[in-house]
Amino acid sequence: MNFMQKLEQAWSSSDSLLCVGLDPNWQKIPDHLKTLPEPVFEFCKAIVDATHDLVCAFKPQIAYFAGMQAEDQLEKTLNYIRETYPHIPIILDSKRGDIGATAEMYAAEAFDRFKVDAVTVNPYMGQDSAQPFLDRADKGVVILCRTSNPGAGDIQDLEVDGEPIYQRVATMVNRHWNSNHNCCIVVGATWPEQMATLRELTGDMPFLVPGVGAQGGDVESLVKAGRTADGRGLIINSSRAIIYAGDDENFAIAARRVALETRDLINQHRQ
Amino acid sequence: MNFMQKLEQAWSSSDSLLCVGLDPNWQKIPDHLKTLPEPVFEFCKAIVDATHDLVCAFKPQIAYFAGMQAEDQLEKTLNYIRETYPHIPIILDSKRGDIGATAEMYAAEAFDRFKVDAVTVNPYMGQDSAQPFLDRADKGVVILCRTSNPGAGDIQDLEVDGEPIYQRVATMVNRHWNSNHNCCIVVGATWPEQMATLRELTGDMPFLVPGVGAQGGDVESLVKAGRTADGRGLIINSSRAIIYAGDDENFAIAARRVALETRDLINQHRQ
Numbered sequence: 196m197n198f199m200q201k202l203e204q205a206w207s208s209s210d211s212l213l214c215v216g217l218d219p220n221w222q223k224i225p226d227h228l229k230t231l232p233e234p235v236f237e238f239c240k241a242i243v244d245a246t247h248d249l250v251c252a253f254k255p256q257i258a259y260f261a262g263m264q265a266e267d268q269l270e271k272t273l274n275y276i277r278e279t280y281p282h283i284p285i286i287l288d289s290k291r292g293d294i295g296a297t298a299e300m301y302a303a304e305a306f307d308r309f310k311v312d313a314v315t316v317n318p319y320m321g322q323d324s325a326q327p328f329l330d331r332a333d334k335g336v337v338i339l340c341r342t343s344n345p346g347a348g349d350i351q352d353l354e355v356d357g358e359p360i361y362q363r364v365a366t367m368v369n370r371h372w373n374s375n376h377n378c379c380i381v382v383g384a385t386w387p388e389q390m391a392t393l394r395e396l397t398g399d400m401p402f403l404v405p406g407v408g409a410q411g412g413d414v415e416s417l418v419k420a421g422r423t424a425d426g427r428g429l430i431i432n433s434s435r436a437i438i439y440a441g442d443d444e445n446f447a448i449a450a451r452r453v454a455l456e457t458r459d460l461i462n463q464h465r466q
Numbered sequence: 467m468n469f470m471q472k473l474e475q476a477w478s479s480s481d482s483l484l485c486v487g488l489d490p491n492w493q494k495i496p497d498h499l500k501t502l503p504e505p506v507f508e509f510c511k512a513i514v515d516a517t518h519d520l521v522c523a524f525k526p527q528i529a530y531f532a533g534m535q536a537e538d539q540l541e542k543t544l545n546y547i548r549e550t551y552p553h554i555p556i557i558l559d560s561k562r563g564d565i566g567a568t569a570e571m572y573a574a575e576a577f578d579r580f581k582v583d584a585v586t587v588n589p590y591m592g593q594d595s596a597q598p599f600l601d602r603a604d605k606g607v608v609i610l611c612r613t614s615n616p617g618a619g620d621i622q623d624l625e626v627d628g629e630p631i632y633q634r635v636a637t638m639v640n641r642h643w644n645s646n647h648n649c650c651i652v653v654g655a656t657w658p659e660q661m662a663t664l665r666e667l668t669g670d671m672p673f674l675v676p677g678v679g680a681q682g683g684d685v686e687s688l689v690k691a692g693r694t695a696d697g698r699g700l701i702i703n704s705s706r707a708i709i710y711a712g713d714d715e716n717f718a719i720a721a722r723r724v725a726l727e728t729r730d731l732i733n734q735h736r737q
Contacts, residue, residue: 218568
């Protein structure tokens with residue numbers, strides 16, 4: 196089963212567009228876990244166990260693992276998800292991109308070493324920098340388009356013949372990069388009107404939507420702007436608002452509560 | 467001593483603008499090293515030892531290490547360079563970039579974990595995505611501008627008010643991102659006329675120049691287009707053409723020969 200099929204099934208079986216982002220920040224991991232041999236893995240495992248039936252995907256952010264030399268605990272987390280919840284797609288958020296020969300190595304990192312279902316990719320270096328990812332037809336390639344951060348517009352909103360760069364990227368991905376039907380784009384939750392335009396430009400292409408929760412994106416407006424005709428088409432990520440909802444022994448219960456609220460809030464506006 | 471000072475000194479002491487890229491591809495590592503406990507480290511160490519007096523910097527490409535789960539051998543390579551040749555700046559080529567909180571972790575990866583002097587950064591997400599790197603005033607931040615790969619123009623050459631994006635990026639970096647005077651930009655060797663324009667736009671800002679050697683960039687034209695008034699300003703990277711010049715027990719000797727030729731060829735055109 197390829198990434199897109201797995202995503203479709205996960206949308207259905209969980210009745211959810213919610214993706215939980217795994218961003219394990221050492222400062223915010225509950226103290227009682229820090230005495231264990233693998234606190235980062237234990238933290239992620241508890242979040243995964245508490246939210247697995249509420250999500251359409253998990254999205255580990257590799258920077259948090261790499262920053263503390265914990266690639267081994269990332270691998271253990273990924274193995275745990277794959278073995279325990281094999282129906283849930285995993286999107287590795289690493290925003291890679293480089294010349295072809297090097298991008299081959301990044302594709303190997305994501306798909307062969309970490310064995311994830313999809314990976315985020317930065318489009319600035321053009322199609323050949325994404326090609327080694329795109330060529331993996333069974334895998335998802337999630338390309339940055341209009342991101343959710345304050346400075347996103349510095350480049351993405353620059354206008355080319357009256358059209359912002361991010362729309363050019365979306366059209367380029369849709370027309371030229373998606374021959375294996377394995378592309379998604381990243382569209383920040385903070386810009387619903389831009390999301391509506393991107394939905395028009397890309398048909399049913401799935402959007403990975405960061406910026407809900409800690410980053411302040413409004414759920415109703417983004418869902419109405421970004422959903423496809425069947426009320427899906429969105430992978431709505433929330434990381435900090437869910438995984439740090441609590442900071443004590445009950446953190447996983449708190450995470451589940453916020454994940455459930457977020458899933459249900461999203462579902463109110465899907466149809 | 468900060469990165470820029472270290473770079474200035476390395477340009478002088480080695481009389482070289484050459485940077486050797488450490489891209490250890492398992493298929494190309496000489497067979498006699500593969501029976502050793504740490505072949506990737508041994509390969510990199512031999513290249514470093516054979517070329518250290520000919521270079522102004524080393525540039526390890528993290529993708530090659532990450533693709534084969536060899537971050538430990540990257541760390542060992544970096545430690546070896548730092549301890550044995552402490553005057554040579556190390557540029558980690560990782561092309562990172564993400565929202566602020568995540569970029570903090572990538573800055574920690576590069577500067578605290580790997581302890582390198584500079585890192586490559588992708589600008590597509592805008593200034594706040596680069597800020598955690600820029601804030602490290604003692605470190606170098608090498609921002610992708612006009613890359614050397616075939617598809618580079620897909621986004622970088624799109625014109626905004628008659629000016630290509632890559633020039634916008636150069637001006638933005640020069641005017642707004644460089645308050646700590648720690649920025650460099652990446653300018654592919656394959657585009658000398660673009661390099662000349664970028665030199666005009668950015669004063670004495672150092673350029674990291676990939677694309678010499680295996681990627682086919684012409685040394686004379688790029689040096690004449692990109693050098694500063696004092697015949698420096700360039701970090702000219704060659705990876706494959708040097709490190710895979712030989713494929714047997716004499717690979718390091720072959721690497722030194724090509725590195726020496728490349729340094730001397732560059733030096734012919736500096737003044």
